[in-house]
């Protein structure tokens with residue numbers, strides 16, 4: 045537990061990690077309607093932002109690239125990270141600007157009429173220039189952890205879960221998934237240690253009762269996987285530490301979850317390592 049805390053904090057305290065977070069903060073969180081619009085127009089988009097945001101990140105949209113149309117609330121047009129709404133056609137008096145320093149949602153009141161316009165964003169693949177700072181989350185390549193894998197698999201079966209190997213139902217970069225409704229764990233084929241780590245991670249979602257993926261549940265599941273593997277003498281830190289750092293973002297977030305990680309780990313360890 046101490047090594048988990050210190051190693052993750054070590055990543056989060058680094059200059060690289062701060063640069064990474066600065067860039068993450070420049071990307072706007074899109075509504076589900078906009079996420080659908082982006083998907084329909086450019087299914088392979090990974091990171092989208094407006095022309096000016098790309099420019100501020102040292103990247104230029106390539107000549108001739110067609111933008112992706114999204115819906116933007118006009119009263120947010122100068123504050124949004126995408127920021128590229130066309131000039132409003134409505135009279136200026138109807139376009140309200142939030143006061144500086146006030147979060148956008150606080151300026152929206154029940155009485156105020158929201159107006160929407162169209163904005164244009166571009167995918168990172170349509171831009172060129174300074175590479176974005178990233179945190180590397182490498183796959184594990186060792187051929188170890190076979191025994192723990194079988195023990196975890198047996199535990200999953202005792203819990204009534206189906207464990208399927210293959211990449212159907214998995215997103216392009218996901219190594220596994222857990223569906224509580226189907227009681228199903230899917231694992232992508234990979235090196236043994238990677239698959240053992242992923243199975244421990246998905247079982248942690250199950251034992252912890254997570255219903256969906258999110259920063260808190262991802263951090264917790266990976267923390268549990270690291271601790272369960274460590275108890276069996278296996279080290280997944282190379283992948284687990286940066287994975288947790290990027291989900292938790294801040295040193296205090298993991299610290300607040302350590303007791304819960306310990307509790308879920310202990311449950312799995314009892315079930316898995318104590319069995320003959």
Ligand SMILES: [Zn+2]
Pocket residue numbers: 245249257261262265
């Ligand atoms: Zn997960």
